Amino acid sequence: MSVIEPPRQGEIVTRTPEELDRLSSTWESPGGLIGWFMPVNQRVIGRRFVLTAFVFFFLAGALAVLMRIQLMRPENDFLSPDLYNQFFTVHGTAMMFLFAIPVMEGIAIYIVPMMVGTRDMAFPRLNAFGYYVYLIGGAVFFGSLLFNIAPAAGWFNYVPLAGIEYSPGLGVGIWTTMITFIEVSALTAAVELIVTILKLRAPGMSLNRMPLFVWSALVTAFMIVFAMPAIIAASSLLVMDRQIGTHIFTPETGGQPLLWQHLFWFFGHPEVYIILMPALGIISTIIPVFTQRPIFGYTALVLSLVATGFIGFGLWVHHMFATGLPQLGMSFFMAASAMIAIPQGIQVFCWIASMWGARMRFDTPLLYVLGFFVIFVVGGISGVMVAVIPFDLQVHDTFFLVAHFHYVLIGGAVFPLIGGMYYWYPKMFGRMMDERLGKISFWLAFIGFNVTFFPMHQLGLQGMPRRIYTYLEELGWGDLNLLATMGSFILAAGFLLSLFNALWSLWRGAPAGEDPWGSPTLEWATPSPPPNYNHAHIPIVSGRYPLWDRRGEESSPVVVGLRDDRREVLVTTVLDAEPHAVAVMPAPTIWPFISAVAASTGFLGILYHPSFFLVGFFGAAATFTMWFWPRRPWRDD
Amino acid sequence: MLVNSVRSALRFSRRWRPCAGATPPAFIAILLQGCSGAQNSLDPASRSAALIANLWWGMLVIGTVIMIGVLIALFIGLGRGWGGTERPLSSRGSFLLVVAGGVVTPMLVIMAMVIVGVSVGREIATRPQSGPIVEVIGRLWWWELRYLDGDGEVIATTANEMHIPVGQPVRLRLTSENVIHSFWAPQLQGKTDLIPGQVNESWIEAERAGVYRGQCSEYCGVQHALMSFIVVAEPLEEFERWLSLQAEPATEPSSDETRRGQQVFLEQGCAGCHTIRSVSEVGEIGPDLTHLAGRRTLAAATVPNTKGHLGGWISDPQRIKPGNKMPSTVMEPADLQALLAFLGSLE
Numbered sequence: 001m002s003v004i005e006p007p008r009q010g011e012i013v014t015r016t017p018e019e020l021d022r023l024s025s026t027w028e029s030p031g032g033l034i035g036w037f038m039p040v041n042q043r044v045i046g047r048r049f050v051l052t053a054f055v056f057f058f059l060a061g062a063l064a065v066l067m068r069i070q071l072m073r074p075e076n077d078f079l080s081p082d083l084y085n086q087f088f089t090v091h092g093t094a095m096m097f098l099f100a101i102p103v104m105e106g107i108a109i110y111i112v113p114m115m116v117g118t119r120d121m122a123f124p125r126l127n128a129f130g131y132y133v134y135l136i137g138g139a140v141f142f143g144s145l146l147f148n149i150a151p152a153a154g155w156f157n158y159v160p161l162a163g164i165e166y167s168p169g170l171g172v173g174i175w176t177t178m179i180t181f182i183e184v185s186a187l188t189a190a191v192e193l194i195v196t197i198l199k200l201r202a203p204g205m206s207l208n209r210m211p212l213f214v215w216s217a218l219v220t221a222f223m224i225v226f227a228m229p230a231i232i233a234a235s236s237l238l239v240m241d242r243q244i245g246t247h248i249f250t251p252e253t254g255g256q257p258l259l260w261q262h263l264f265w266f267f268g269h270p271e272v273y274i275i276l277m278p279a280l281g282i283i284s285t286i287i288p289v290f291t292q293r294p295i296f297g298y299t300a301l302v303l304s305l306v307a308t309g310f311i312g313f314g315l316w317v318h319h320m321f322a323t324g325l326p327q328l329g330m331s332f333f334m335a336a337s338a339m340i341a342i343p344q345g346i347q348v349f350c351w352i353a354s355m356w357g358a359r360m361r362f363d364t365p366l367l368y369v370l371g372f373f374v375i376f377v378v379g380g381i382s383g384v385m386v387a388v389i390p391f392d393l394q395v396h397d398t399f400f401l402v403a404h405f406h407y408v409l410i411g412g413a414v415f416p417l418i419g420g421m422y423y424w425y426p427k428m429f430g431r432m433m434d435e436r437l438g439k440i441s442f443w444l445a446f447i448g449f450n451v452t453f454f455p456m457h458q459l460g461l462q463g464m465p466r467r468i469y470t471y472l473e474e475l476g477w478g479d480l481n482l483l484a485t486m487g488s489f490i491l492a493a494g495f496l497l498s499l500f501n502a503l504w505s506l507w508r509g510a511p512a513g514e515d516p517w518g519s520p521t522l523e524w525a526t527p528s529p530p531p532n533y534n535h536a537h538i539p540i541v542s543g544r545y546p547l548w549d550r551r552g553e554e555s556s557p558v559v560v561g562l563r564d565d566r567r568e569v570l571v572t573t574v575l576d577a578e579p580h581a582v583a584v585m586p587a588p589t590i591w592p593f594i595s596a597v598a599a600s601t602g603f604l605g606i607l608y609h610p611s612f613f614l615v616g617f618f619g620a621a622a623t624f625t626m627w628f629w630p631r632r633p634w635r636d637d
Numbered sequence: 638m639l640v641n642s643v644r645s646a647l648r649f650s651r652r653w654r655p656c657a658g659a660t661p662p663a664f665i666a667i668l669l670q671g672c673s674g675a676q677n678s679l680d681p682a683s684r685s686a687a688l689i690a691n692l693w694w695g696m697l698v699i700g701t702v703i704m705i706g707v708l709i710a711l712f713i714g715l716g717r718g719w720g721g722t723e724r725p726l727s728s729r730g731s732f733l734l735v736v737a738g739g740v741v742t743p744m745l746v747i748m749a750m751v752i753v754g755v756s757v758g759r760e761i762a763t764r765p766q767s768g769p770i771v772e773v774i775g776r777l778w779w780w781e782l783r784y785l786d787g788d789g790e791v792i793a794t795t796a797n798e799m800h801i802p803v804g805q806p807v808r809l810r811l812t813s814e815n816v817i818h819s820f821w822a823p824q825l826q827g828k829t830d831l832i833p834g835q836v837n838e839s840w841i842e843a844e845r846a847g848v849y850r851g852q853c854s855e856y857c858g859v860q861h862a863l864m865s866f867i868v869v870a871e872p873l874e875e876f877e878r879w880l881s882l883q884a885e886p887a888t889e890p891s892s893d894e895t896r897r898g899q900q901v902f903l904e905q906g907c908a909g910c911h912t913i914r915s916v917s918e919v920g921e922i923g924p925d926l927t928h929l930a931g932r933r934t935l936a937a938a939t940v941p942n943t944k945g946h947l948g949g950w951i952s953d954p955q956r957i958k959p960g961n962k963m964p965s966t967v968m969e970p971a972d973l974q975a976l977l978a979f980l981g982s983l984e
Contacts, residue, residue, distance in 0.1 A: 081859050081959050154856045160833060161816040161858060251834025257817060258832065293723075296731045322819055322855075323830045324837035327762050331755055338747040346739035352710050353731035357717035357724035370711075377707050381700040384747065388754035390689050390761055391696065393827025394678045397819065397854045461693070463676030463823040465854040468862035472939070475676055475850075 015536050023564040027119065027532035030588050037132075037593040040124035040586065042113045043530060045131050047428065049106025049189075052135055053099050058499065059142060060094035063087045065492050068452075072485040074473040084469035085152035086171075090145055092155030093175065096271065097182050098138040100413060101224075104278040105189040107417075108217040111424060112193060114523035114530060115211050117202030117539045119569050120585050122195035123188075125592045125627060130188035132596035137181040140604065144174045151175040154467060156268060157238075159249035159260045164242045173242060173607040176235040181603045183228045190224035193217050200569055201577045202522065203559060204541035211521050211544070212295070215302050216281025219309040220274050226313065227270035234263035244610055258323060265316035272408065273312040277305060279413040280347060282420035283369050287351055289423070289519045290366040291358035294545060297350035304343035304350075311340050321392045330389055337387035344380055348373070364438030365517075368419030371446045375411025379404060382457065397467075400460025406453045418445075418498055425502065426516050430528045431509030437501040445494030451487025455480040520545035538562065538570050541577075591627035598623050675850040678823035682843050682870070685761040685826050692757055699746060710738060761827065764840050765806035769880075771799060772810045775818030775831040775853070777962055778860035779924055779937040784880060785810075793883035794912075796924030797866045797937045802876040806842040816858060822851030822868050830855055843870030850938065859960035865938035879931075886915035887927045887983050898979025901972045910963070913983065922962060930983045936961075948977055 015023070029039035039045070067087050070079040079087065113121055121127045144150040151171035153162040162172045197218045201210070210218075238260070240246040247253040249260050288295045295301065317325065317333040351373075360366065382404040386392045395401060425433050460466075464477050471477050515524040525547055526535050537558035543549040550556040559579070562568045567585035572578055602616010681687040717724045726734065772783040772791075782799050784792045801807045811820050813831040821828035822841060829839040843849065853864035871879070890896040899916060902908060908917035914927040932942050936958055940946040949956075951973065954963040968976070 081862065085859060085861075152859070158817055158856070161856070166816050166858060251832075255834075257834065293725070296726075296728070297735060300735065322828050323832060324835065327758065331751075331758070334754055335747075335751050338751060341743040341747060342740060345743040346735055348707065349710070349735040349737075349739035350731075352707075352714050352738070353726055353734050355711075355718075356714035356726045356731070356734075359718050359721055359723055360715070373711055374708070377704055381703060384750060385693075385696045385700065388692065388696070388750050388758075390754060390757045390827060391692050393761075393829075394686075394689050394693075394823060396828060397856075461677070461679050463678060463821075463850075463852070465821070465852055465861075467856040470862050 019564055020531075020536060023533045023536070024531055026565055026567060029532070034590065035588075038128075038588040038590050040120070040128045040588050040592070041532065042109055042121045042124065042127060043534070045121075045124075045127045046106050046108075046110030048131055049102050049109060049134070052131075052138065053103035053106055054499075056094050056098040056138060056142065057103070058495070060091045060099060061492060061495065063091040063094075065488055067091065068485040068488040070469060071471075071481050073482060074471050074475070074478045076470060079469065081469045082152060083148075085154075085467075086145060086148075086150040088467055089151050089154050089157075089175075090142065093151070093179070094138075094142060095409075096155060096275075097179055098134075098141065100275040100409070101186050101271075102134055102138075102182075103417065104220065104275060104413075105186065105193070107282075107420065107424070108193055108213075108220070108278060109189060110428065111523055112214055112217050113196060113200065114427075114526065114534050115214055115521050116197065116200060116205060117522045117535060117541065118196070118200040119534050119538075120567065121192045122200060122583075123192050125586050125589060126188050127192055129592035129596055129627075130185040130192075132593050133188075133599065134182055134185040136596060136600045137178040137185070137603075140600075141174060141178040141182075144171065149174070156264055157260075158264075159238065159241070159257050160251070162238060162260075163249060170607055173239070176239045176242070177603045177606060180232050180235045180239070181600060183232050184599075186224050187228050190221040190228075193221040194225070197221075198574045199571050201572050202539050202541050203570065203572055203577055203579045205546075205572075206576045207574075208299075209541060209544045212284035212298070212301055212305075213278070213281035213521075216277045216284070216305055219305045220277040223270050223274050223277070223309050223312065227267045227274065230263050231267035234260060234267070237263075239606065243606060258320070261320055261323065262316070265319045266313075269316040269319065270312045272405075273308055275409060275413045277308065279372075279416040279420075280305065282416045282423075283351060283372060285521070286365050286369050286416075286419055286423055287354050288545070289517050290360050290363065291355055292518060293354075293358060295350070296353040297346075298544065300346055301350055304347045307343040308340065311336060311343070315340065318387055318392070321389050322396050327389075334387050334389050338384050341380060341384050348377065363422075364433070364435060364442060365419040365423040367439060367442045368415045368422065371442060372411055372415045372419075374446075375407055375415060375449065379407030379411050383408060395460050397465055398460035399456040399464045399466055402466050403453045403456035403460065406449075406456075410449060410453075415445075418495075421498075421502070423517065424523075425505070426509075426512030427523055427528045427530070429506060429509075430512055431505050431507075432512050432516060433501050433505045433509060437497060437504075441494050441497035441501060443494075444490055444497060448487050448490030448492070448494050452484050452491050453487070455484050455487075459484075515547065520548040522546055589627065591623055595620055595623035595627055675848065676823050676852065680824055682824040682845055682847060682849060683826060683841065684844065685842070686824055688757050688760060689827060692753065695753070696750065699749075703742065703746065706742075707738070710734070764838055765808060765842075768806040768808055768840075768842075769801070770808045770810065772812070773799075773820055773831065775811075775813035775815070775820075775857070776924075777815055777858060778853070778864040778958070780820075780864070780866045781924065784883070793880060794925045795883055795928065795932075797934065798869060798932050799866065800869045800871060800876055800879045801841065801843060802873040803843055803846050803870045805873065806840050809839045809841065811837045811839060817855050818853045818857045818864070819855035820851065821854040822849050822866075824849045825851075825868060828854050841868065843868070846870050846872065848933075860958050863937060863939045863958050867934060867938050869933075882931070882984075883928055885928075887913045889915075890979060890982060892978075894975050895979045895982045897972075898975035898977070898982075901968065901976040902979060905966055905968055905972070905976070907966070907976075926980065926983060928983055930981050944977055944981060947980060948973060951976065 029041050029044050070076050070084055149170045151174060153167050153172050157175060160166055197214055237248045241248050247255045249255045249257055251257060284295060284301055314336045315333060317330060318337045321330055386395060386404055422433050422438055459477055459480050512528045514527055522539055540557040540559060559570055568582050569585055570579055571581040571583050573580055598619030599616055602612050605612025605615055679690050681690045770785040772785055774781040780797050783794050786792050811829055811831045813833045818831040819828045820831060825841040825843060829837050847870055849868040851866050853861055890899050908920050910922040911920040912918045912925045935942050935946055935950050951966055953965050954961055
């Protein structure tokens with residue numbers, strides 16, 4: 001353990017160029033083709049997560065547009081029923097598992113270590129492993145569509161429809177194994193985020209000074225840890241039902257189809273908040289930057305996040321109101337579901353109070369946040385409506401629900417996310433995104449979104465169930481569907497314009513500099529894009545807005561004494577972030593990638609023969625051994 | 638919406654039109670409500686559906702007020718800073734804003750909604766103790782309906798067309814032998830799932846005579862979209878006449894052509910899946926056809942029951958409902974004509 005020198009007031013600590021070079025080469029990621037599979041740095045992994053997730057976002061979005069074309073007019077035959085069913089299954093699954101969770105985790109992996117002022121995640125190699133697992137699982141899952149063997153049992157994959165009898169073939173098998181596999185990736189990221197946030201914060205960043213985005217990442221990570229095991233258990237049971245003939249979900253032999261629904265939604269409802277929570281963190285990050293003053297109600301916002309995290313686990317039965325469960329029990333879930341409106345209401349009004357009377361810069365990130373207010377409040381209100389059991393019995397599994405959850409997920413998560421991308425893009429790539437294109441893209445997306453999804457409320461009330469590939473003309477749903485389809489083109493144009501903007505700005509954007517927005521958090525205290533080591537010195541924090549606190553001061557206190565010839569980071573205490581140890585981070589290696597390949601061989605092979613379980617098990621064990629082979633870092637040098 | 642309603646009311650659909658509400662007074666009434674359609678939850682035909690529709694209108698008003706309130710707060714807040722001078726709320730003002738908007742308002746709204754929701758929920762969930770019992774069995778992808786007597790014995794079996802007496806509750810026992818389905822006739826009652834291995838109970842009651850449409854609302858496989866049914870609410874005598882007819886075996890073929898049609902039915906393999914009581918009772922995969930000619934629709938309320946549609950359905954069912962369980966049957970035109978004549982005689 002190294003000794004940490006206390007910061008000396010007024011002394012300016014600078015690094016010589018040689019020192020910086022040494023630090024940079026210590027934290028450098030290897031290059032070359034094989035080198036591509038080796039990096040463990042949090043920014044490299046985080047960026048890959050985000051980029052991969054956006055690839056899936058645009059692919060799954062394309063499926064949505066194709067589905068809208070099919071529904072554009074009654075009795076359309078643009079897509080066959082089977083293909084349509086594959087499309088909505090893959091669209092839903094990909095948006096939830098391959099886009100929403102990974103993109104939020106990716107941003108957290110990229111931003112959180114810099115925000116808390118450290119140099120990497122707590123377990124860099126596990127981080128890399130998680131990415132390859134996600135990449136392989138996602139690619140196999142989406143690729144199944146190319147061979148027309150994609151699952152077609154819906155994203156919540158209800159049994160018995162998802163059982164081997166009604167869904168023969170590989171489709172649902174791919175769903176169950178790949179989802180389990182991808183959840184492993186989510187769990188690794190969650191564990192890492194928790195440890196990184198609790199143990200690697202810069203000295204002085206006590207819990208009550210932690211940026212709200214970090215808080216939201218922490219709550220999200222805890223929710224993942226408690227929610228994901230349910231879906232892993234459920235899909236493992238389903239794999240067993242399908243592959244080796246257990247009858248856990250088959251009613252003829254005493255199995256229970258509703259068990260799947262309980263397990264699935266025990267995961268599935270918190271999942272919604274897992275997606276929403278980081279977006280709330282992004283909003284709490286963007287608002288103070290664009291108002292240039294502290295946010296109102298920091299404690300209330302933190303408590304709202306935590307409360308949402310807890311309440312989120314008590315709502316799952318509201319997906320099952322029509323299954324014939326006892327009335328009294330369901331009433332409890334009705335009240336609990338409606339209760340979630342309170343922490344959300346507190347947050348919304350804290351943000352309004354924070355913006356009240358401020359001189360604001362209406363740049364693209366803020367526009368997306370303001371769009372959130374309109375869309376998310378509509379989605380929240382319809383959410384309270386569907387929590388009311390009798391009303392839910394009418395609109396459950398109709399287009400009203402489709403409207404509701406797109407309002408919550410696109411309005412609540414995707415809009416802030418894109419705002420966040422506009423906000424952090426300069427940090428990630430060193431250039432600003434184009435403001436004019438950004439504003440046009442916002443208005444296209446905002447108008448397109450509402451034109452697409454608002455009419456769906458009415459379609460649902462008029463009796464249009466979800467997941468139907470066509471409908472008869474005399475039902476009178478044609479005009480609103482046509483309107484929704486037109487809207488989806490505008491929405492797609494909005495998102496594509498942002499994509500174009502991101503690509504264009506890579507080489508034509510104005511150079512960003514360290515801190516283009518005047519932000520208060522630590523990730524802006526380093527060049528854009530950040531060097532390999534994030535911060536030249538680990539900073540010392542004395543308030544909630546460290547960069548604002550040090551405005552007008554010539555220097556700021558930093559940690560000195562960390563070695564620059566090996567990957568050292570500072571470990572601090574959980575509550576007060578007092579320095580208490582130095583950890584040496586592992587270097588780049590190819591073993592996490594090979595482990596991911598071994599594990600995925602096992603997961604995929606199970607679809608063909610149960611013995612592949614052994615291949616996966618021993619393959620992973622062997623590669624893990626190599627991965628953990630001690631390198632005695634304290635003797636290397 | 639208005640244009641849409643007018644257009645669909647004026648247009649003579651090539652398909653069977655389920656709604657009797659196209660007569661002028663009813664049509665105007667529907668227009669005033671802003672919506673129309675035989676599967677429209679906002680055009681209720683029962684007390685339960687009316688309670689829920691009213692609940693919706695109430696929640697819509699409250700929701701709209703809240704939405705407007707939030708937007709006004711947002712716009713005032715943003716407007717105060719317009720023009721370059723900072724005019725933030727005092728921390729006391731902010732606190733009051735958050736408490737009023739974020740705690741008190743949602744709390745009141747939630748309490749009101751839960752109280753109303755529980756009481757409406759209790760009312761629609763209270764099942765009647767008397768009235769006809771219909772066992773609804775979800776099949777792939779159609780509805781088997783069995784009318785039961787008080788001892789649970791089957792009186793009559795039919796498919797996709799439920800007749801009920803007006804003004805009398807009908808008890809439903811819902812189950813499935815394959816995957817999960819959901820029974821939903823929006824004008825009459827909220828939905829209830831049909832889950833294999835358990836029997837769920839629900840009930841419907843129509844306050845006025847008419848034909849109401851319903852549709853499966855739990856995704857159940859490739860033809861989930863076209864798994865519909867109709868509910869015909871009629872006066873008690875008519876209902877009883879209908880039910881006693883359904884209980885009868887099929888009428889004996891009376892002409893040469895229908896006799897030949899019956900032969901075709903047996904020889905072409907139709908009987909492998911379809912039952913016609915008194916002709917062949919082994920088929921279980923497709924609907925019972927004993928009184929097919931009396932039904933208004935074919936293929937789970939997808940096309941009207943006309944001779945042309947029936948011929949098209951028998952020749953190429955995969956064109957109308959791709960992926961359904963009925964194979965195409967190739968036969969001599971004369972055989973097909975005879976078969977159609979026979980099926981057409983099954984009143």
